[in-house]
Amino acid sequence: MRTWLAAVLLFTLCVSLSMNIYLWVNLKQHNDKAYELEASYEHRLEDNAKHNSDVNIESKEKPFTNTRSRDFKGVNTPSSKIKALGASSSQIDQDRLSALTTLLNNGQYALLATELTNNLKIDPLNESLLLLEGELIELTKPLPTALVHYYDLAELPLSSETLTFIDTKIATLYQQAQTQLSKDEQWELVARLNEPLYQRIPDAKHYTLNLAEAYAYQQKLTLMEDVLAALPSNDRDANIIRNKAYGMRDMANIDNTPSESELAPSDVDAARYQTRVALQRIGDQYRLDAKALNQKANMILDTGASTTAISSRLFARLGRMRNLTFIGNFNVRTASGTIEAPLVQIPRFYFAGYEFNDVSAIVLPEDALPDADGLLGMNVLGQFDFAIMPQSSELSLTKRN
Helix, strand or coil, X not given: CHHHHHHHHHHXXXXXXXXXXXHHHHHHHHHHHHHHHHHHHHHHHHHHHXXXXXXXXXXXCCCCCCCCCCCCCCCCCCCCCCCCCCCCCCCCCHHHHHHHHHHHHCCCHHHHHHHHHHHHHHCCCCHHHHHHHHHHHHHHCEHXXXXXXXXXXXXXXXXXXXXXHHHHHHHHHHHHHHHHHHHCCCHHHHHHHHHHHHXXXXXXXXXXXXXXXXXXXXXXHHHHHHHHCCCCCCCHHHHHHHHHHHHHHHHHHHCXXXXXHHCCCCHHHHHHCCEEEECEEECCEEEEEEEECCEEEXXXXXXXXXXXXXXXXXXXXXXXXXXXXXXXXXXXXXXXXXXXXXXXXXXXXXXCCEEEEEEEEEEECHHHCCCCCEEECHHHHCCEEEEEECCCCEEXXXXXX
């Protein structure tokens, strides 16, 4: 009996021990698995935190610094990798943007300026609005002001595509104006174009040289030297400008004889002129006929005007900007004082039987030219040896080679 009872107790003890071992093993496996899941979760949290920290550090690193080259010959993308703040977060819809663009196209500049100001207060980094504002400034402010504004935009954290567009815009606007004004020898306007850019980007060599050259042609030698002082004394380009400037000064001191246009031609001289143009004398003015594109124009002959000018009425007849290239707005001197006026490029201009391509002209308000279509200036007349013949009211011309 005792033997049987002992066997039962031993069996019960073995079964209980086996069950405990089984439960212990399963519990350990469950805890190990839970620990692994927890460790994996914590590891993912650490990775996410590290990633977010990297993104925050990257986005806070000099957000308003633009390290792109200022040389207009090259267009580079910005070093910052900040995401553009524009399309997805914009608070202005396409219909609204289209309405603002319509205001620009219709010439409702004052209303557009007000609307842009209000919208940019809500969404100050909206790229479409900023570019529309830049275009408005191009049309309503002096060109140097518009270029400086684009340089300011280039310092904002905008998308690489927008920054590239701005770089291209600066290069195109500047080069177009610089080329046209230099071609027409409008050195005062060349200086006005480059002065604010030289101050804004003092290490841009092309602004330095172009400003110094404008001063050289105007014989403002002290200003020329002040500008060239920013370059090394042995800079080849700077010394070319210096030599040109001092050479012009020396020639002016030697040759004090009046120019051919100031003298009535002798019989021999008159005989060699190829063309004579009839002049109409009104008071102390001489007028002649010309043609801009397909529009006839009665122009005042003005040998003291460096640039040809057209009236706002002729400008309207020419179809505004659809037929003319807009160079930019400039402050120009007139008989009644300095005014702000647009400079445009006329594709074809006809005078004295000659055709001229891409003639620049200042658009003057109606009160500046009340009864004429424009002024014929030296950017056209300067291509001839010419003389006014008061007795016969004619202009004698020989085209220069």
